[in-house]
Amino acid sequence: MNDDLIDRLRLVRTPGIGPVTYRQLVARFGGPAGALAAVPDLARRGGGKAPRLFERSDAEREIAKVEELSAKYLVLGQGLYPRLLAEQEDAPPLLLAKGDLNLLDRQAVAIVGARNASAAACRFARGLAHDLGRHDLVVVSGLARGIDSAAHDGALESGTIGVIAGGIDVFYPPENEQRQMAMYERGLVVAEMPPGTEPRARHFPYRNRIIAGMSTGTIVVEAAPRSGSLITARLAAEAGREVMAVPGSPLDPRAQGCNQLIRDGATLIQNAEDVLETIRPIEPSFRSTTFAYEPLEPEPINGHDALGLVEELLGPSPVPVDEIIRLSGAPSGAVQMALLELDLAGRLDRHAGGKVSLRAA
């Protein structure tokens, strides 16, 4: 078996090692093997118990299961891992994918929306997905009921990717089993969680960040205020991607979420031409086979021990890491290392936008 993959999987599946921590560990310790070996010591220095590492045997068992399912691991920074997603600070270090991996090499647009959307909106989403497919765009969605299903159906011939919240082999909602099977064959299904995972409420925002992160733009079709689709739209905006929304009459309550998005700056979309006008043309580098992702260069720490200093500067309110570095006066590498130590000791919370806080005891 591939030792590098086993080590990565052990890191990823260890509770308390999130995507940002993973990235820093692998960069600072020259790879996943070094990172794994360093974790216990770092956690001790951070003043906590070392996290219980995911066992090698469990990793081997998962890899065997994935092979049996005919799925593939996509490794952040390698091969076919979605390039736009890799740009995100919290990109999943590993993804599982089953289906036509070549779809990952084409420009993608997300179509998301309400599970209980109107029949008219579903028809609209299906037509839009179909038209975007004719322009060589891959349609990404979440394999949910309603708009998601309609978008996948419209783009099944031309190319569609379903990102699911549970394991790669789990069908949710159950009535989408046939659709997901069809996408194994003619599209692509992507999952972050281990095989066999039943999706829980907390998994859906993670799923949404993958949908937004791998797409040039996200189109919302019918969404209630405070719905998951609006979270996906916000994540797309935070990722610097285009946010588009399909308007509706103010008399139609199902249009309120999209209308509000447009008021907040999303581009109003009426058809595929409007989408094509909005999304940036693919930059030449996008299709190149050389992958832009590079691991972080470890910075020299110069024997500086910033842990005490950093601990003092942290509190329960999230603060940008840059500010901690500035206030500490310590080398950035030393501060990052101190944060890693606190993190692995279970004493740090990482927030959006590169902010950190001390975890309430």
Add this chain to the structure above:
Amino acid sequence: MNDDLIDRLRLVRTPGIGPVTYRQLVARFGGPAGALAAVPDLARRGGGKAPRLFERSDAEREIAKVEELSAKYLVLGQGLYPRLLAEQEDAPPLLLAKGDLNLLDRQAVAIVGARNASAAACRFARGLAHDLGRHDLVVVSGLARGIDSAAHDGALESGTIGVIAGGIDVFYPPENEQRQMAMYERGLVVAEMPPGTEPRARHFPYRNRIIAGMSTGTIVVEAAPRSGSLITARLAAEAGREVMAVPGSPLDPRAQGCNQLIRDGATLIQNAEDVLETIRPIEPSFRSTTFAYEPLEPEPINGHDALGLVEELLGPSPVPVDEIIRLSGAPSGAVQMALLELDLAGRLDRHAGGKVSLRAA
């Protein structure tokens, strides 16, 4: 009778003297009497026949008719003339108004839209007008079928102004006679054309500029692409006013105009709160009884005769007056005078944005 009003009316009703020419004449010759006296000479110097001045007896007859109709003249730069409209370069020098003139002293918002709008959109317009009225806004519209009528109906209790394309005493469309009669009593009706004028197609864009010009913002509810409502929206944008539009489903062809407006930068509006958020609060000066409009100071001409120079610089393509002044090297007052002369001789066309061109012979 009021000689000043008679002179103004004679200037306004003389063919070939548009609002811009009127303003310049009155400013340069110290008032309407001086302007009237100067017209024949100016036209001769410009190399054309003098325009046939509107007769004093015709002016007196119109004034008597207006009194009989219980309507009032509003004079640009005086009294109750709508302050926001007066800011526009092509503001009508005279308006006729019948009804509650106090409505002119309150902040106004325009609601316009399709004559053949859906019942749902008409209901929406009526409700929106009603809600805006409760926030002390006067609702301006064009007394047309469909959205216009619904907007007036919704705001009849709180205050509404109908700007019509024909004469103040003409009902168009005929089925709106009762509505217009009600607005004489409880609202206000405004017209630019002489009493008795049947509205023609070319009058409607003039009417639309008054609607847009007197309103803080213009809201479009259901409009077909290339419709008059979109012209009103464009005029509002050119006047620096807010443009707002009510969205609709892309599957509804009647929503296309509004959706396109929003794509072009109009603010999406779902209810009165959205409108109130969008329009600028009234500046204190707005309600002051001192009127901001001042006639232009005549600039010294210093005996400079710029006519030949200006004629050479003009061609069939519209050019900004500022550019003519710069290229001529002549004093701005002399260039303006030369343009007036060409204008009154029927040899100049004035365009939007302060541009001018020589008229094709």
